[in-house]
Amino acid sequence: MRTQDPVLQRLIDASPDLDYHAWRATLPVSSLFEALLYQIVGQQISVTAANAIYARLRKLLIGVQRAPAQLAQVPVAELRGIGLSARKAEYVRYLAQRTAEGALDGLEKLPHEEARQRLVALRGVGPWTADGALLITYGHADVLVSGDLVLRKAVQRAYELPDMPTEQEVAARGEQWRPYRSIAAGYLFESMLSA
Template structure:
């Protein structure tokens, strides 16, 4: 008997294959691809943890992000902290773990808003994607890429695309045989045909990115500034292991 996840995946793949011949080729070339396997390589994360993961990875290489997360986990008995726990450690300890002062400020501001009730993670989980993005990007240092990653990781949203992610843009360029690196609006236009399964399509393209020789730069993750973003998640998605 086919379980609900298998039925969903079969339906989503069929829809994407019918909608986009490029994705049809990527899907057919990867018959055993599990789009959710990469999540098993991540530490357990709620919404705050996923945002911490994303903020930590901004403007860092994949190895540097892994080292930073490992040092943060060491401060909290081998796991990522809750918002309240993060506020209970000195800012200097977070800086010593490898976070820049800007990132420390961003995470403490996020944690304070959660702690005092201005942000309700449970309430956010019931909102549409665009409303989640609007609320969280009001915090300095958190941009769309950061929230989009958290939507994928923590909330398991099915229709998320990261148009500013450099690895994804390079994968789109290669897969669609473009003569230029697509900007965010072009990625979004291409991704329109993937609805309502843009997360799955993005997973396939991240998987393909690892195979394109110029798809991923060692510089790592983004700054949440347009056209300068990079991806730590692409390497994690492609089975590179836990980001430590």
């Protein structure tokens, strides 16, 4: 990875002690189900807003010890009351129902691409949500969440691009980082924090 990409080599040299897995420990999730909820909440909103809404969702879940089957029965109005849009509230209920039915069972045993395909078949779960949740939960070294806005900004900044790259352009650039695309993204994210 270092020898194939001089820009990434510079980022690695700038943060030689980066613990790629440390950020996962800071997230308030303990399962794939929670990681998917976290990603759904974070779709197309700022990190600050997503964290606030997810904290309220977690309080709602923990406060009454709700399992997925019980969460599926929470009225949309109650979920909207914690800050979810009507559509995201529906996605949360749907995901909870499908989880209770076993839709997430066994995904930890599948290769990333197969697990991703099963997740994107669920309503409200697109590639960004699936990749992010799988990365958060399992920490695979070769997952690139190429549609992530912060990652796209990091690529633009690090590579001194005049325009923010598209998801497809980030994915294409990421091919040279295989089989460590997640780790490469970690250095790119880190470069944004130290900017």
